Amino acid sequence: MHRILRLSFFLMGLLVAAGSHAADAQKPTLTTEDSLGPQVTQPIEFPHYRHAGLRNPNDPTNSDPNKGGMEIDCQYCHTYARRSAVAGIPPLQKCIGCHQNIESVRQKPRIVELFKYWDAKKAVPWKKVHDLPDFVRFNHERHIKRFIEQQNRPTQEACGYCHGDVKEMTVARRSKPLTMGWCASCHQKEHPVTGEGGAPIGNQAYWYKFQKPAADKSGGEIKAQGPNDCWHCHK
Amino acid sequence: MIDSSFDRRDFLKVMGWGGAAVALSGCGNTSIEDGKETVVSYVEAADYVIPGVSVYYNSTCAQCDAGCNINGRVREGRVLKLEGNAASGINRGKMCGLGQAGVQHHYNPDRVREPLLRNGDRGEAIAWDKAYALIAEKLNGVSGDEVAFLSGGVSGHLKVLLGNYLESLGSKNHFVYEAVSPAVVRAANKKAYGNEMPRFSINKAKVVLSFGADFLGSWVSPVHFSQQYAQFRKGVNGQRGVLVQVESKMTLTGANADRWLVVRPGTEGVLALGIINALGASGVALSGDAAAASQGYDKARVTSETGVSAEHLDKLVALLKERTPSLVLAGSAAEGYAHGSQNAAAINLLNQVLGNVGKTIEAPAVLPFPQMAPAKGSSLALKSLNEGLAAGKYKVLFTYGANPVFTAPGSMKFKDSMGKAAFKVAFAHYLDETALQADLVLPLDSALEDWGTQVPEYLADGAQINIQQPLMEKLHPETRGMGDVLLALIKQRQADAYKGFEDYYSYLRSALLQNKGALGGGGSDDDTFWDATLTSGIIKLAGAAGTLSASSAAGLKLPEAAAADAQFPMHLIPSVTANLRDGRHANQPWLQESPDPLTTIVWDSWVEIHPKKAAQMGIVEGDIVEVASKTGTIKAQAYLFPGIHPDAVSIPLGRGHEAMGRYAKGFGVNPFQILDAVYDQETGELAMHETRVKISKVGQRVIVVKDEGVIGGKQDGRRIALSKTTDQVKLSEEI
Numbered sequence: 021m022h023r024i025l026r027l028s029f030f031l032m033g034l035l036v037a038a039g040s041h042a043a044d045a046q047k048p049t050l051t052t053e054d055s056l057g058p059q060v061t062q063p064i065e066f067p068h069y070r071h072a073g074l075r076n077p078n079d080p081t082n083s084d085p086n087k088g089g090m091e092i093d094c095q096y097c098h099t100y101a102r103r104s105a106v107a108g109i110p111p112l113q114k115c116i117g118c119h120q121n122i123e124s125v126r127q128k129p130r131i132v133e134l135f136k137y138w139d140a141k142k143a144v145p146w147k148k149v150h151d152l153p154d155f156v157r158f159n160h161e162r163h164i165k166r167f168i169e170q171q172n173r174p175t176q177e178a179c180g181y182c183h184g185d186v187k188e189m190t191v192a193r194r195s196k197p198l199t200m201g202w203c204a205s206c207h208q209k210e211h212p213v214t215g216e217g218g219a220p221i222g223n224q225a226y227w228y229k230f231q232k233p234a235a236d237k238s239g240g241e242i243k244a245q246g247p248n249d250c251w252h253c254h255k
Numbered sequence: 256m257i258d259s260s261f262d263r264r265d266f267l268k269v270m271g272w273g274g275a276a277v278a279l280s281g282c283g284n285t286s287i288e289d290g291k292e293t294v295v296s297y298v299e300a301a302d303y304v305i306p307g308v309s310v311y312y313n314s315t316c317a318q319c320d321a322g323c324n325i326n327g328r329v330r331e332g333r334v335l336k337l338e339g340n341a342a343s344g345i346n347r348g349k350m351c352g353l354g355q356a357g358v359q360h361h362y363n364p365d366r367v368r369e370p371l372l373r374n375g376d377r378g379e380a381i382a383w384d385k386a387y388a389l390i391a392e393k394l395n396g397v398s399g400d401e402v403a404f405l406s407g408g409v410s411g412h413l414k415v416l417l418g419n420y421l422e423s424l425g426s427k428n429h430f431v432y433e434a435v436s437p438a439v440v441r442a443a444n445k446k447a448y449g450n451e452m453p454r455f456s457i458n459k460a461k462v463v464l465s466f467g468a469d470f471l472g473s474w475v476s477p478v479h480f481s482q483q484y485a486q487f488r489k490g491v492n493g494q495r496g497v498l499v500q501v502e503s504k505m506t507l508t509g510a511n512a513d514r515w516l517v518v519r520p521g522t523e524g525v526l527a528l529g530i531i532n533a534l535g536a537s538g539v540a541l542s543g544d545a546a547a548a549s550q551g552y553d554k555a556r557v558t559s560e561t562g563v564s565a566e567h568l569d570k571l572v573a574l575l576k577e578r579t580p581s582l583v584l585a586g587s588a589a590e591g592y593a594h595g596s597q598n599a600a601a602i603n604l605l606n607q608v609l610g611n612v613g614k615t616i617e618a619p620a621v622l623p624f625p626q627m628a629p630a631k632g633s634s635l636a637l638k639s640l641n642e643g644l645a646a647g648k649y650k651v652l653f654t655y656g657a658n659p660v661f662t663a664p665g666s667m668k669f670k671d672s673m674g675k676a677a678f679k680v681a682f683a684h685y686l687d688e689t690a691l692q693a694d695l696v697l698p699l700d701s702a703l704e705d706w707g708t709q710v711p712e713y714l715a716d717g718a719q720i721n722i723q724q725p726l727m728e729k730l731h732p733e734t735r736g737m738g739d740v741l742l743a744l745i746k747q748r749q750a751d752a753y754k755g756f757e758d759y760y761s762y763l764r765s766a767l768l769q770n771k772g773a774l775g776g777g778g779s780d781d782d783t784f785w786d787a788t789l790t791s792g793i794i795k796l797a798g799a800a801g802t803l804s805a806s807s808a809a810g811l812k813l814p815e816a817a818a819a820d821a822q823f824p825m826h827l828i829p830s831v832t833a834n835l836r837d838g839r840h841a842n843q844p845w846l847q848e849s850p851d852p853l854t855t856i857v858w859d860s861w862v863e864i865h866p867k868k869a870a871q872m873g874i875v876e877g878d879i880v881e882v883a884s885k886t887g888t889i890k891a892q893a894y895l896f897p898g899i900h901p902d903a904v905s906i907p908l909g910r911g912h913e914a915m916g917r918y919a920k921g922f923g924v925n926p927f928q929i930l931d932a933v934y935d936q937e938t939g940e941l942a943m944h945e946t947r948v949k950i951s952k953v954g955q956r957v958i959v960v961k962d963e964g965v966i967g968g969k970q971d972g973r974r975i976a977l978s979k980t981t982d983q984v985k986l987s988e989e990i
Binding site for chain 1: 290291292293294295296297298299300305306307308
């Protein structure tokens with residue numbers, strides 16, 4: 021009797037394990053494709069599309085909130101990202117700095133709500149939508165230095181690699197898996213580490229794999245792979 | 256219930272597969288909690304505040320009185336880590352474990368968070384203005400003589416303000432109490448060198464002979480001495496310094512010594528005089544005093560009294576003669592007897608005979624502001640306070656920075672005496688034993704939240720004033736800085752004189768700016784000077800060098816050895832450990848958790864017994880033994896330790912709290928409780944090592960929780976840490 025009970029326990033465990041493993045195996049791990057996170061309700065429904073969205077060429081006064089944005093650079097508000105490992109959330113002061121001078125929207129419900137927090141000197145309890153486990157150390161500063169400052173790519177493109185097309189969103193929603201396999205899918209690609217003529221991009225002293233890639237005799241671009249040591253992220 | 260045929264192994268199998276299932280299904284994004292955590296942003300952020308990027312502030316360590324300058328790392332407005340300030344002449348960028356635990360003083364969950372007024376057995380929260388009003392009311396009609404203020408060692412502007420407050424009350428009763436202080440050595444130094452705390456240059460000595468001074472662990476300024484010791488070990492002109500430690504119970508310093516000599520407890524002075532006698536016999540010129548004092552201390556007598564063999568004595572004398580300059584230190588083990596002053600005097604005399612005064616014992620810098628110099632604590636202060644309290648002399652008692660109910664010797668019955676004061680106010684960080692006896696408890700800011708200035712007693716590198724500044728905002732809104740509290744109290748008495756100072760910060764700032772010229776800021780404007788001062792955290796003063804005056808040791812005579820006590824045959828050595836000292840920080844779990852350097856025991860007390868003695872008494876490690884003195888008894892686990900005199904047992908101080916929060920209460924035993932009322936005859940200080948005890952087995956046995964040995968150090972043949980027996984290595988640098 022007990023033997024049977026034990027065996028059934030055992031088999032159940034096996035089944036559950038195998039089932040979950042099979043389900044897991046179906047997930048593409050190495051991919052850049054989208055993986056939408058949950059829709060998160062924020063205390064104030066912040067309209068990213070209005071702030072960062074493209075201007076509506078047919079509306080020179082830009083007055084219709086549903087048809088065009090302000091094209092504000094991500095880094096105008098998310099100013100910590102280029103200076104720190106964590107991007108942080110803009111201080112409330114930043115919102116008020118502009119909005120105290122924008123009378124036209126002053127009475128809109130979201131702005132009224134915003135000023136309530138400001139008058140009470142209370143922080144807005146935003147919910148975190150891009151979360152990494154505590155054992156992962158992602159560095160915003162380094163990515164911004166490379167893509168925006170060294171390679172002169174547009175901010176929205178560079179931020180968008182991980183955060184998706186935020187300028188189309190209201191409140192931000194996670195749109196990439198942010199898993200290790202997903203990180204590696206970029207980092208496994210060959211990156212150009214030298215420009216034309218063999219000059220290191222941005223004169224950076226660091227090289228992936230900790231060694232300077234051998235000079236290309238043809239004088240062309242040299243490429244190398246991403247970080248290959250666990251502690252680059254797991255420290 | 257699970258039937259017994261479903262055994263542990265099967266259970267683990269099923270659990271294992273279940274666990275694997277959970278683990279596998281958890282491989283996706285499930286460990287990331289999108290949209291669940293709140294990210295709190297700043298409302299207003301200063302320009303220099305960048306999330307994820309640390310800022311650093313200099314301040315002063317408040318864990319002991321050595322006055323190490325520290326540098327705190329602050330991120331997102333939270334202090335995370337303390338390190339030494341590299342510009343400090345005291346600790347030169349280094350820090351000890353006790354100091355590192357300072358963040359746990361600040362973040363301690365058991366801090367008092369609001370003023371508490373006694374209501375029966377309970378404390379009821381009241382507002383600060385009510386608390387102040389209550390103090391004013393209770394002081395009304397009480398003469399200054401009936402007010403007593405007990406504090407730990409205080410210095411800097413806080414000492415000045417405290418002095419002014421007591422003056423405004425018309426009280427002269429400021430008792431400065433430190434349970435573990437080198438008070439006897441101070442007095443002996445004053446006699447021998449004309450200075451209570453001269454500078455000891457261990458790094459300039461070629462031989463250091465230390466009589467129980469644990470200068471690497473807990474004595475005076477251990478971080479500073481540790482660095483000097485490192486230089487001493489590297490050697491001057493290629494000659495590596497030799498350390499000889501003489502004591503009855505091995506300290507951390509003793510464990511580092513080239514030669515560790517065990518002496519019969521209390522005979523340190525005899526050995527010192529014996530060495531002087533032998534030096535004289537070997538041709539060193541002795542002054543009349545030295546010759547007179549050491550007369551009769553021949554080798555045979557010294558050997559029989561101290562237990563140090565003639566061979567070791569000869570070696571030691573040869574070493575001291577051969578290598579000069581040397582340095583002889585008198586520590587807490589030598590001073591803790593009824594004849595502690597004579598012991599210390601004999602040891603200091605040895606320095607004079609060896610010609611070390613002026614070479615390795617140098618004059619300290621003189622602080623140009625004597626009013627800020629530290630008020631040095633002693634146990635004599637507690638004794639006189641206790642007598643006053645017992646006689647009903649004091650109606651109002653203030654306590655700050657001391658926990659006498661825990662640290663007073665049991666024979667003093669301080670708790671009962673304290674009860675005789677009608678109104679007791681405790682300025683406290685935690686509800687410790689003393690605060691629990693108070694009628695009003697006023698919660699203080701932690702050392703990492705408060706403003707202050709501090710002057711260390713041991714001026715290692717010229718005169719300096721240390722700046723203490725907040726590393727972060729207050730954790731608890733209803734705590735106050737000690738300076739702010741004193742200022743509020745003094746305003747009750749002299750509102751006009753202090754009305755210009757809104758808070759202690761403005762008092763401190765204006766006091767320092769007034770003396771800008773003397774503090775080295777002449778020529779710069781106020782803000783520049785102030786910013787520079789806060790940035791560096793140290794004001795280095797161009798003080799004049801002090802002087803040493805050699806004095807005679809006329810009349811130095813050691814008492815005859817006390818007769819053996821048949822009822823209490825063993826000496827009790829209450830040991831001061833580097834982590835816990837007098838126990839004021841026992842509620843910092845890092846300190847409880849770090850293994851004792853010699854026994855590796857954690858979170859508990861122990862009784863050190865020599866293995867031979869233990870064998871005689873049939874005691875093995877882990878036996879609970881009862882240690883009984885005339886005053887009281889305590890029970891603790893036995894630990895067999897060869898580094899102790901067979902006639903002594905040792906129990907570390909600091910544990911055995913009955914209050915003070917979750918990390919202190921109930922761990923270990925408190926040897927202060929069983930200390931007898933024996934005092935040093937000259938200074939009146941408590942003779943900490945004079946308590947005689949008897950030990951007996953209780954009959955219980957426990958597993959000693961420690962890192963060392965079979966249980967903690969099992970390597971399973973993997974050769975992780977290799978060891979050799981002592982006879983396989985050359986142990987000593989001695990010649």
